[in-house]
Amino acid sequence: MDTFIGLVHINSPSFFEQEIAVWLTERLIDLGLSVENQKYDKSINLIGRKAGTVRGAPTIILSSHMDTVEPTRGLIPMREGGIIRTDGSTILGADDKSGIAEILETLHVLKEQDLPHGGIEVVFTSAEERGLIGAGALDFDSLQGRIALVLDCSGSIGRVVLAAPTHDIYTMRITGRAAHAGIEPERGTSAIKAAAKIIAAVPDGRIDQNTTANIGIIQGGTATNIVPKEVTITGEIRSHDAGALEKTKKTIFDTARRLSKKNQVKIEIEENRQYNGFHISESDEFVGLIKTVCEDLSITPEFIVYGGGSDANIFNSHGIKSLVISSGMQMPHTTEEYIKEEDLSTAVLMLLGTLKALAAGVTSLPFA
Template structure:
């Protein structure tokens, strides 16, 4: 199943083929599903797919499992192969284990539950689009449709057993510098280079990991019209992340100050926009959703370990909306790179972990 899913391209907004394959699997298990109409509004070929697995026993803790169907855009062919028990992409680009490994695991776990008629307290499956570009599908989903208030995503490139206790908030920052165009050979002194101003701003920023829970990055720079014209405009897209709201505010303001200072000292102007892309969260180790995951991991033979993430997942959205959603490491390695890989044994182990969490949830009160 994973090899089949990984071979289907599904960059953000173009998830239809993978969605149809998931739907076919749900229908083969005799499960009802529905797809919301968010696709059109968010620019995707699919909406969010929700499936409820019948058979809840009326006791215990119902859970939902969520995975996203998009991947970062591949820049080569998708040719997943198994070498020495490890799945890689022979095509020289991403594998797509993020997050198709979770999709395959969740489908297989539910297949076993259906075939074996395993009792459970209630299971819902949710498959989202456009996670990689800002958790867009999850934000578009009406979370009130979920009956479960506790959920899990497997979207952390970490060893099986790792439970993510928290993830950061992110501010997206866009700055557009305005200068003055002129011929770069005939009258360079008449020009005001917006690219120079943007470069000065970036040079003055604290980028990378700024402390143990914060980071900053400038990811995109674009500007100018031709090689022989002093550039009259330049845009930078940047971000600041932190698990601490105060630190996030300070880091964001530092970046805005660098933009303003660089523009003023370069005889340019700058327009800025700041948007909170998503909100962070933090769990205590005795949080019931965390304790339930830990119990499932132990039953499957893994010693739980806790950590914090520097990245976001659909879990951020559900926690922001009052649900308790925990992200678990699932054995993915080097995601978003041509070296992305996952062991077959880890795929199989995460099925066992899922079934153990389902069993522990049924027995919980």
């Protein structure tokens, strides 16, 4: 509890992780880890390493992100009735400081009780909330672990994310022709009208079981007396199915190009991959191990397919089998965010159970 409360007192919105990184570096060194600060142009990631005491046990990566969304100014955590929350004027930052606290406490118990374990790599990333930027800047050659638990899911302890979608963002720049709207509107071609037709025509919302699409931003026009020359539309597509993603994208872009031509405007489309999706089978051995750990603690595991991304998307795309597990955070990204004290400790038991199972060799996981 003290660790968690200490962490939420350190203000760390995305790209401002320096202070918390210094604090965590000291803590990790105290806990017997060697720490590498991986700086990149926008912020810093931390990697802590603890050599295994059991030969042949696989190295595991335990990860959380250091940054939080806002508002955080003047954050005061309150403990009441077994729950930690704020006064409602700020978020709590349990996303993702609960995960960090749970990892630190796990390391503390390992040291205190001198428990046997395999190699441990702690990865604390930055700017996760701004599109997995810190994880994207990690030096993956410096990591040995081939399995990872990312503590960055909300809800009850025992929730495990087995799949997350691929996420693409696109921008359409539509250019018409400006004219005075009162004097010679005939000379103009309205980019807003063309954009409206495009937006109305492209598929959006839930496209199929695996795929969603959304246009979230529209910008354009300058004055009521000018036929608008330029509009920019920004949207996204997510899918658990690579084929469906490409097909949806093609339909959206083809429709937009066809309607642009018909409405005599120019269109430029730019697309950007945010991250690749992943899908881990429920029959996977690592998943099986987590399931056993949950059941030993009388926790019912809940395997879910998730619609959002996390650092695990980046880890998985680098060949590290990564599961996202709940840290017990509730209602993240809102000022009603809270966490149960009990969940903080149960998550620690889950991490300890995982390390114990890996050390005991109850698995033949081929990750050395």
